[in-house]
Amino acid sequence: MAQIENPFALERPLKLSICFTETCNLACQHCYSDCSPAKAGSELNGEEWSRFLDEIAELGVIYLYIEGGEPFHRPDFLPFLASASGRFLTEVRTNGTLITPQTARYLRDIRVGIVLVDLFSPRAEVHDEITGVSGSHARACDGIRSMLQAGIEVQTLCILNRKNVADLQGYIDLADELGVKTAGVLRPYPLGRMKYRWAEFALSLDEMHAALDALRLPSGMKLMQSWHPNDGNSCWQMAAVNAFGDSIGCAYLREYVNYGNIKRVSFMETWEHPLYRELRSGRVTDSCPSCASSQGSHGGCRATAYAFHGAWDAPDPFDKVLNRGVDLRVLPEWLLQPHPKPPTATT
Ligand code: SF4
Numbered sequence: 392m393a394q395i396e397n398p399f400a401l402e403r404p405l406k407l408s409i410c411f412t413e414t415c416n417l418a419c420q421h422c423y424s425d426c427s428p429a430k431a432g433s434e435l436n437g438e439e440w441s442r443f444l445d446e447i448a449e450l451g452v453i454y455l456y457i458e459g460g461e462p463f464h465r466p467d468f469l470p471f472l473a474s475a476s477g478r479f480l481t482e483v484r485t486n487g488t489l490i491t492p493q494t495a496r497y498l499r500d501i502r503v504g505i506v507l508v509d510l511f512s513p514r515a516e517v518h519d520e521i522t523g524v525s526g527s528h529a530r531a532c533d534g535i536r537s538m539l540q541a542g543i544e545v546q547t548l549c550i551l552n553r554k555n556v557a558d559l560q561g562y563i564d565l566a567d568e569l570g571v572k573t574a575g576v577l578r579p580y581p582l583g584r585m586k587y588r589w590a591e592f593a594l595s596l597d598e599m600h601a602a603l604d605a606l607r608l609p610s611g612m613k614l615m616q617s618w619h620p621n622d623g624n625s626c627w628q629m630a631a632v633n634a635f636g637d638s639i640g641c642a643y644l645r646e647y648v649n650y651g652n653i654k655r656v657s658f659m660e661t662w663e664h665p666l667y668r669e670l671r672s673g674r675v676t677d678s679c680p681s682c683a684s685s686q687g688s689h690g691g692c693r694a695t696a697y698a699f700h701g702a703w704d705a706p707d708p709f710d711k712v713l714n715r716g717v718d719l720r721v722l723p724e725w726l727l728q729p730h731p732k733p734p735t736a737t738t
Pocket residue numbers: 414415416417418419421422423424425426459460461486522
């Protein structure tokens with residue numbers, strides 16, 4: 392079959408995502424980063440992050456997406472964010488529990504862009520069971536209220552899974568009640584603790600689509616969803632660095648690739664890594680016409696294509712057009728190994 396490629400190519404990244412820390416005050420059953428309250432390795436320190444900001448500002452990066460772990464859990468996060476927000480358009484993903492009214496006002500003053508807060512369910516008991524911390528739902532909602540009151544744009548995110556699928560409409564309604572105007576529903580990724588509990592969390596593609604199709608959006612509410620990558624978030628334009636300085640292309644590729652460490656080489660050296668170039672090229676064996684026409688990207692998400700097919704150029708099974716009978720409730724055996732490599736891997 393003829394290979395398909397992205398028509399676009401960037402010489403350098405315009406947007407970049409960083410995982411500021413892999414520590415967190417919560418202990419979610421599904422955490423993609425396998426977070427714990429204490430550091431599990433040698434994270435970049437404040438000075439190293441600051442040097443990295445200088446480096447990417449010089450490259451012309453415009454947009455910086457910051458996640459974790461829980462960024463607000465690291466004591467040096469606020470000064471880092473202030474410095475970043477002075478130079479880039481910033482978005483921060485957080486569990487919301489550490490955002491007090493005073494922090495919210497600080498975020499407004501430093502001109503943070505958008506803050507995205509994870510809500511795993513509209514029901515406190517379900518959310519708290521998933522996070523492992525009683526009261527975390529109430530604190531996340533308080534954090535959202537404080538930020539909205541301070542005038543910050545807040546969006547909510549919900550990873551769709553078996554524990555919350557029946558309450559998906561309730562999640563949208565809660566976001567609306569809180570005053571949020573954009574609510575995200577995200578596909579689950581088989582990463583970190585989630586992959587070891589996949590059978591407990593995963594839904595079939597039909598179950599996920601049925602839940603999405605049944606949603607009734609309140610007036611003025613925008614839904615962001617990640618099944619069909621129509622949100623501009625595609626491999627050809629992504630760059631990401633984890634808490635330890637590894638350049639990984641995208642946070643969802645965290646367990647599969649490492650293009651080099653920015654403590655030792657320049658970011659642009661990692662950008663030129665042959666596998667990174669390959670994934671940005673979008674060479675795939677099969678493509679969804681709608682993504683191709685709206686996004687200029689082909690084949691869907693490389694992270695889930697690789698996870699389920701063990702090949703970088705395979706189609707994304709979370710895409711209805713490209714699924715072709717893959718049961719998303721069942722993970723390939725090799726993916727559960729400590730350093731997952733598909734049996735036929737060549738890279
Ligand atoms: S809040 Fe996020 S970073 Fe923290 S444990 Fe849960 S999933 Fe992991």
